[in-house]
Amino acid sequence: MAPPVIGIEQNKLLLNNFAEDLISWHKKNGRHNLPWQIKISPYKVWISEIMLQQTQVKTVLPYYKEFLIKYPNIKSLSNSKLDDLLELWTGLGYYRRAENIYKTSQILKNKYNYIFPKKYEDILDLPGIGKSTAGAILSIAYNKKYPILDGNVKRVIKRYFAIKGINDNENNLWNISESLLPANNNNIFTQSIMDLGALVCVKKNPLCNECPLNKKCKSLKLKLTDKIPEKKQKLVKKHVNLYLLLIQKYESEKFVLMKKNPSDGIWANLWNLPSFNGVNEYKKFLLSNNISGTSSQYDYIEHNLSHLKLKIDIIKVELKKCTEVDNYCWKNIYDKIGSSKPIMMIIDKLKREQK
């Protein structure tokens, strides 16, 4: 059963003045002082757009500021190491984004001579940049006529045209987003439609009486604003048991046995404690590495990811002698490292106890 398609032809009336109304609203009511909006450059738009993927503005702000201080431009970024980026990214989540920024920085250095490309295809080719981020860079930084389709724009479009269905007819939404673009001022327009979604056309209790589009908004007319967009059915999280071993160096409790995660899976490339899926697995690890010592439950953490519920037992092993373990190393807990939230929590607890 096909979702109800909004014929753009039939809704031409709805498109009249759409962009103009939005832009004039934005002038007085939009956000104009976010750090990536000051002295706009493709570099700033790129970094901010990556950070803002599935992440709220408030959360991004401190990370973005630190990033721009450490890496004010493409050249300085291209001299960074992935580990440095991951350390900065720690706590922000979706760590693949940091890896993709790193990869892109190397491409900008080697292929584009430190100059951010201007062609849609070139930009879309860069790791971590999809259609929406490419559209944002092209419109906001270069004032070119390209659409975006982020959460805000989806919500505005679905409400304005009263589009039902949870199965985003993506192509149709992209077409509609493109059809809304004005002839000029696409930089401002993109900001405007995002701001409308973020400030007025919010998901719960939208402020329709303040909306510049309320005269023609179809779902407002049909009293459907609280039903559109329709809720997706929630996914059932898989429960996963995890055992992390907390092993401090015999000579100094400042050092903890750690290993960097592989470059796929959760927390890719981040530092991790010895991690196992079962008791037998970690006991086998201790045995095969000739690690003896009393083991005891140190902590228990439940950590929710968007798709998993992690139940993490932290087992502390008290060493009785000096030890080295293949593929692991002793990390100073006072060094800054890229790590996941649970690892951060464990290290923080350790530091508190050592004081």
Add this chain to the structure above:
DNA sequence: AACACGTGGAG
């Protein structure tokens, strides 16, 4: 075409 990928804001 679903699913993996993190964390925290907000009600």
Add this chain to the structure above:
DNA sequence: TCTCCAAGTGT
């Protein structure tokens, strides 16, 4: 506390 989901992308 619980639930939803945020300036999405890659596979």
